[in-house]
Amino acid sequence: MNRMVKSVFKRMTKKAVSVMKDKDQMQEISVESLKKGALYKGRKGMDDMWVDVKTFSRLVQEVRKGRYRDISKKSVILIVGALLYFVSPIDAVPDLLAGIGLLDDVAVIGFVAGQLKNELEKFREWETGVKI
Incomplete structure (x- = not known):
């Protein structure tokens, strides 16, 4: 990742700490990431990202509900930060820039x-x- 992307992602991980204290915000980030990810489903080069976004979203939901606890707080912060970055219209490269925005x-x-x-x-x- 380049310096600008790292800087914006670092801000998102700081925001993730406060988001994790609010179950409604966790729910909103999870749902918004699925909505945005679905827009790019099937696009060339987006399959892995779509799988990861769905996994992140499900994990956040299970952590939010208190059903999944076998993960560090730091890891959840990274995941929520990544989802915040993903759904944010203002990131290092705006999504509106055709071809490179994503x-x-x-x-x-x-x-x-x-x-x-x-x-x-x-x-x-x-x-x-199932053991993977």
């Missing part, structure tokens, strides 16, 4: 998914009851 969103979602690969696998195993 590249930073893809980079942030992919970065967090890569950093939390093991945590996400544990969540999917918990969710499905």
Whole structure:
């Protein structure tokens, strides 16, 4: 990620700390990320991002409801920060810039998914009851 993207993502992770204290805001971020992600479903190069956004959203919902607890607070902050970045109309590269506007969103979602690969696998195993 470039410096500007990192800077905006850092602001979003700081905001994520306050969002996590409000279950309604967690719900809203989860739903908004699914709505935005669905707009790009099936677009070339967006499949992995869509899978990660859906996983992040489900994980946030389960944490919000108190049903999933086998994850660090820091990891949840990164996930909520990534979703905030994703849904924000004001990020490092505005989504309105045709062709490149989503590249930073893809980079942030992919970065967090890569950093939390093991945590996400544990969540999917918990969710499905199937060892991955």
